[in-house]
Amino acid sequence: MKRFRSRTTLAALAAGGVASAAVLLSPGIAAAAPNDLVAPLLNSDCTFAQVDAALHVESPQLAALLDANPSQKAELQRSFDQPVEQRRAELQRRIDQNPEAAQQAENDPRAAELAETIATVAAVCHNY
Numbered sequence: 001m002k003r004f005r006s007r008t009t010l011a012a013l014a015a016g017g018v019a020s021a022a023v024l025l026s027p028g029i030a031a032a033a034p035n036d037l038v039a040p041l042l043n044s045d046c047t048f049a050q051v052d053a054a055l056h057v058e059s060p061q062l063a064a065l066l067d068a069n070p071s072q073k074a075e076l077q078r079s080f081d082q083p084v085e086q087r088r089a090e091l092q093r094r095i096d097q098n099p100e101a102a103q104q105a106e107n108d109p110r111a112a113e114l115a116e117t118i119a120t121v122a123a124v125c126h127n128y
Contacts, residue, residue, distance in 0.1 A: 037105065037115050040122030041080075042087055048080040053128035054121045062117065 041051060056063040066073050079090055095102040105111065 046125035048077040050125040054125040
């Protein structure tokens with residue numbers, strides 16, 4: 001389970017999603033492909049600092065999980081600070097390298113709620 005959390009978190013956050021620690025979210029009702037899951041932040045022009053601040057307000061549990069993993073947070077910041085096209089390419093590379101993790105993320109029943117959190121963070125990150 002820990003391996004799944006780590007890979008899922010890394011894949012989504014590296015793509016600009018700051019909210020893929022789905023293990024902390026209550027069950028959702030639908031699945032989502034990793035690309036679809038993180039699309040709102042993948043395409044956002046918010047800085048990592050803005051996204052991180054929005055995440056702390058919109059999903060404190062998820063923000064706490066990210067804060068508890070400083071090396072992942074640093075890698076995710078590096079990834080997030082790349083241009084959108086590079087983010088997309090990095091996410092696709094991670095998906096291609098970890099098809100099992102991508103499939104698990106897609107089938108996770110918490111994906112719908114995670115997608116909602118990501119969309120909310122993407123919608124409000126410019127306020128931070």
